[in-house]
Amino acid sequence: MPTYAPPIDDFLFLLHEVLRVQTRDDIAGFTDLETDLTRPILEGAGDFLTGVWQPLNQVGDEEGCRLENGVVRTPRGFAEAYRAYCEAGWNRLGAAEVHGGAGLPGVISQAVYEMTSSANASLAHYPALTNGACSSLALTGAPWMLQHVVPRMVSGDWCGTMCLTESHCGTDLRLMSTRAVAQADGSYRITGTKIFISGGDHDLTENIIHLVLAKLPDENGRYSDDLATVNLFMVPKVKVDPETGALGVRNGVNVGGLEKKMGLKGSATCVLNFDDAVGYRLGTTKNDAAPGSKSAAMSGMFHMMNHARLGTGVGAIAAAEVAYQNSALYAQERRSGRAVSGADRGEAAADPIIVHPDVRRMLLQQRAFVEGARAAALWVAELLHEEQAGAEPAQRERAAGLGQLLTPVIKAYFSDRGFEAANAAVQIYGGHGYIRENGVEQFVRDARIFQLYEGANGIQALDLVARKLPMAGGRPVLAFLGEVERIADIAAGASTDLAGYAASLRRGGKAIEEAIAWLRRTGPERGETLGAASYDVLNLFGVVLLGALWLRMAVVAERQLAAGEGDPAFLRRKLVLARYWFEREMPTVETLLRRAQSGADGLMALAAEAF
């Protein structure tokens, strides 16, 4: 059975030595984050998750969820493990204190989320989606919801979902069929069918709060393919009395089906039928919606979606981490062949396969991705907190821009590379990796969804090039390139190795500039050219982003080694991983740039029917 050891030291190194959150007195709440606060939280969560959640991971895959008499049953042990998690308070680290949460910044709750997903990716989805829905509801809900609903989601007594997709429309919300009809009491009746609803039904909690996209009619009662008519509604599984918060009878929400999937089998993916269900229209996250406006309420959905996009990227890190750990252990134990440099272990009949350079290549590829991505994800979590809690307006604006710019990169680049890393674990196991019993192929099947969730990765790439690059007059991308230069400047004064990495990172930044300049120069065919270049540009951002974080980590590691601080073996490992990234990943920059500049003509040359 696979094992999992929470990477506590890596989290602490990133928080306290690289990001140095405890020194950031320009961000409210950060100076409280001393190691005597953070270490017990991370260790406590890690112990709980390895002890209670991780042993259920393979069981969840074997049993999957079942639909019995219209009710979803989660795998054996899931309900108890979920409740124990909530009772220990791990689910409410990031929620506001006013709602019963611990009010900790996202850098902490995100680290804990990564561990939940490494331990049991299917089970991790229920509280993660609840947190996203709850956070959105806290911003957009009416006062009675903040009083009666949000606290019960924070406590974990109730779960939440996000209901967007319909069978004929995923990304293109204009095509949606679900309809809302206003009632005299200010509520709505919702009718329609939603698919791919994670946690759409289950036996973990007595109620589920669905946040549902539906269309409002025009003054003649007609519905159209107009995005401006799409609004977000709160639709509980069991009705809630707005006055008292008391649970009433079942609402008109029924499970129409339970999907059989490639993986993530312990996470219930439901078809939900809304049949004249009572719903409540939500406001906007800015509290500036004109009450009568038809387009008032998409921002709550985008808030939730952005939360989920980052969570998806972190989920990919989590899958890659646990897959890496198991393949590293296997490579240390499995014996085959001899080291080419001469027998490593003369007394045994063969050497462990970790002596082989190509096995090392796969292990380093996994680990350099995982640690670089984790650093980048925590940096973005810092930025998102800074957006809310930064001291200065300009600081908050910069943080917000960087966070929005990097969200599609984290979602798409991380899920692609995380899948690749999980897959490398199977490769290291050889034929044994293909056998279900050994548990590593589950990581591949589970991780595969992250490339599809919350807008398939191609959509993320389009979001990056078509919306995020030109956003706010290009200031966010300039802020990113400025950060690349700043990190390179610091490293240029370090060792020869790091100065070389700094030059390589600068070149990466220049390649991004060249790609953007090239896209700006394109003419009337601009739309297709953007689309044709989008994936390569996104990958360019990804490799440079991780390069920037690896250089930050390498600078700290080198400085600490020189000062005799920290654990030398731990710090030297960071330098080896940074070297891997600059030696073997950064060279892809030129290929990506050249591809991005190859234009759309070749891709669009065939008639659609010729495929």
Added chain:
Amino acid sequence: MPTYAPPIDDFLFLLHEVLRVQTRDDIAGFTDLETDLTRPILEGAGDFLTGVWQPLNQVGDEEGCRLENGVVRTPRGFAEAYRAYCEAGWNRLGAAEVHGGAGLPGVISQAVYEMTSSANASLAHYPALTNGACSSLALTGAPWMLQHVVPRMVSGDWCGTMCLTESHCGTDLRLMSTRAVAQADGSYRITGTKIFISGGDHDLTENIIHLVLAKLPDENGRYSDDLATVNLFMVPKVKVDPETGALGVRNGVNVGGLEKKMGLKGSATCVLNFDDAVGYRLGTTKNDAAPGSKSAAMSGMFHMMNHARLGTGVGAIAAAEVAYQNSALYAQERRSGRAVSGADRGEAAADPIIVHPDVRRMLLQQRAFVEGARAAALWVAELLHEEQAGAEPAQRERAAGLGQLLTPVIKAYFSDRGFEAANAAVQIYGGHGYIRENGVEQFVRDARIFQLYEGANGIQALDLVARKLPMAGGRPVLAFLGEVERIADIAAGASTDLAGYAASLRRGGKAIEEAIAWLRRTGPERGETLGAASYDVLNLFGVVLLGALWLRMAVVAERQLAAGEGDPAFLRRKLVLARYWFEREMPTVETLLRRAQSGADGLMALAAEAF
């Protein structure tokens, strides 16, 4: 349910317009291969496979194989479909006429094999492994086996297997435990446990012929970790009378277990216990074994293994082809968003997703791989036939060398890229791709095994750099580079586009030369440097190999278009696909070269315990 349309026109184009097999009077048997022979075979097999085999593909995945009272039951319909296939004669196209086969060159049987594997990859394994075992037995078996066993494998009445792996040893055969004890009558008794035996037991045929690796003792009856003591034995499931060929009682071969796997669930993967089983030692493929020599009989295994390595590469093409076809159909039908160039279909609410450049990118990536790889695989099938049937000794030697050089490239590069292509199909389907019912995620799970079969891809890379490059004084690699130059020379006289591709292909050839020269210059750390560079060098060969074949195809397509021959739409598509390869795949050459030259130090810097 997924569909499959056999790519008959593509096969015929490759055979008759690109390879021009019918004109090759320097290879015995090739001038018979006119289209009036090849087309009916390919079409007949295609019709049979789409009608009978393909409808069982998803059933096989859902049901899998079952072990009942020590006997493996294949999924519903498999036994009937296997027998119908044999009765129609599709399994014996490539076997020698003297054994009851049709005696057709491998270019034909390989094309049919690809179609079997697209239609039903699990079912395709049973006859494919039988063919490999049968071909090896035909070369290494005693006369009674040629008389009584081989013809029944050719007819498909009996199946065959390859029994190499043990639980503690895959690639490293020195560690094997299975033992053989000589008997007075010249036979042996075999005892040991083999794992991962594809088709190790099943209900398709009344007998199964296992080819089993086992060790012979020294004169004192002791067994050692000496590769020279490993021999190949024929061990039937049901005993066969050497005199009459009559079936006798069950041999000491029992099913110890049936693996639950990630995919390929209709292919029975067995643990086989050999318990004092009667076996017969096989000779060598060269018929030059000294009868008393302990190291006589590994060559039969290598013959079978090389057959299986090529088959694995072709299996990866097959998976990519059927995955591509379904994702292309989906992209033509699924509507979401609008073409950036303006609405493509004004009357509908949204455009089909094939209007989006990034969806095109994925489709072209799949198809450019599939068609380029198919061309390369058929070229190698031609070479392997030329090795046997070429008119001149020098011609045969060149063909043999090229075939051996390219075998690991076809196995590893094709299985990596085939998996990627199958995975791209899931991406094009979006969330619907993750749902089992839609059938595309099965292609990913099924295709994953090809990267592991017959020596994991890292082993193939080591085979390429450590054995195949220096082989025969480097003549095979020079022959390959000469072929690259020859193709570039022909194209240089064509259009500007093709002249550009020719320059890019030449640069690819030079990059291979530079990588090899760099490896030659490395000093005492040579072993680890080879290992560290191996994977990138293999990928370099892969991308250049497909570039060479794309240029061959483009030259033919351009020439035919100019001459007004052939189907213009079909030929223009080849030019678009060639453009894709040169525009978006060949640029990876520089990255691969740079990585190959980055050496082993970075990979080997960490202590094994530090992972």
